Amino acid sequence: MEGVTALVSFTLWVAALATLLILPPGLAVAYALARWDGPGKGVVETLLTLPLVLPPTAVGLVLLELLGRNGPLGRVLDAWGVEVVFTPKAVVLASAVMAFPLLVRSARSGFEEVDPRLVAVARTLGASRTRAFFRVTLPLAWRGVLVGALLAFSRALGEFGATVLVAGNIPGRTQTLSLAIFQRTQLGRDAEALRLAGVAALLAFVAVFATEAVTRRRGRRVRA
């Protein structure tokens, strides 16, 4: 079972890191979408939703083309001596990209619920834009943000298609729970795969249960 512990901790670690990584840009984009209403908003929204509906393998392929040694981004990174493809970094990146839209959607609806006039009042009380964001907007939108982060984390836990393309399925290096389940079944070790599936189900249960709990307790104190 030692292998299982390592797999689980690597998977959790990857999902957590991916979530943390997308939190700052995700919140920025969510906030901008909630407040900004300019031309091209629809296009931006659609582009941001694409990873949710595209086949994950297609997203993985795009990442692979971008980050491979000969890809536009890969070349730059290679010059700095940074290798991404088929490393744990690629696992984090693939999960992050796939989870990004979930975080943005939920955080955005959280931000949209905050009355912009409250922010205006905060400004008249001497708060800068930044301070108003952290003292008023974020605390009032925290449920949406938290739910978004939990959904992103859950999505990252189970990511497969994009990861397998850009990070491969290297045991002990880039293999997460979902990749391991696939590999075990390929090798005919069904009992082992089933056990891993059980572990994955347990992790997913905890993550989704937490999300539901947060959603259900919505606005107990804030709303009259």
Add this chain to the structure above:
Amino acid sequence: MSLELDIRLPLARFTLEVGTRLDGASVAVMGRSGSGKTSLLEVLAGLRRGARGRVVLEGRVLLDSAARSDVPPEQRRMGYVPQDALLFPHLTAEQNVRFGARPGRASRVDEAVELLELAPLLRRYPATLSGGEKQRVALARALATDPALLLLDEPLAALDVALKERVLPYLLRVRDEARVPMLYVTHQLGEARVLAREALLLEQGQVRAAGPAAEVLGAAARGLLAGEGEGEENILEGVLERPEEGGLRLRVRGGLSLWVPDSPALAPGTRAAYAVPAADILLSIQPLTGVSARNVLTGTVVDVEPVATGEDAATVEVAGVRWVVWLTSASVRELGVVPGARVSLAVKTSACRRLR
């Protein structure tokens, strides 16, 4: 206070254009709903983009679109109290009041809490406060920032609000004790008269009149507000006294005293404000004797003007205090109520309702 305004702001139905200079410590801004009052406050607070022109407060330029200067709201030192209070729902009343307190001026918070009698409310969340309580917390929150000017947007239909919910008595204290200049949007002529030194009348975004409150808040103001559907009231502020023969009286400036409903909780020497609806006063062209009303006042009619179909407002000066009495136009004709006439007013004790 000195506030120079020369602003233009295109709105949906008209352009708000205000060019005036205000010097009074308290200014009432009046006009019908949708005449641009709230927009004016928002321009002053720096919350409206697209406003052009100049705003200069105490020599400080807050807006000068020609010079491309527009001081952001957080640096304007405007204490803004919006119509719906807009308290931060995730913070307690106390945290709300402390939100904008400036370091080194923490005593402002305690002063504001005391002035607005918020001590019992401090731990509560806005969702559990009544409308008037929310307004008081919002007012304290603005005062705690040590503002250069208070911008107050009165909740609509103050007359419908329960007496103890009305913020006016607190505003009088803010004016007299905290001595912070204020710009006060109100729909109530009575409130404006007692609170303001100057007044600004807006109609469709244009200044209809501006100047000393006593001049501006007469006929023009009433004509402009007519049709808003609210009655008018007389608001009297003074000091309570308990004469030897018993009962409770309000001593108003000018030597006038009014019998008001007695209540053991009210100690003599307390400052208090009372509202008397203009429609609840009886007017007689002969000296009144033998009436049950305990307050019988004698004065001179200053002017008479129509307020609504079938009703007129008579302004009567009694010992330097102006009273407004509403009566039917038929009565005005039959009795011969004209400027200069000597009349008596009868005010029932129970018609005097204490604010707060």
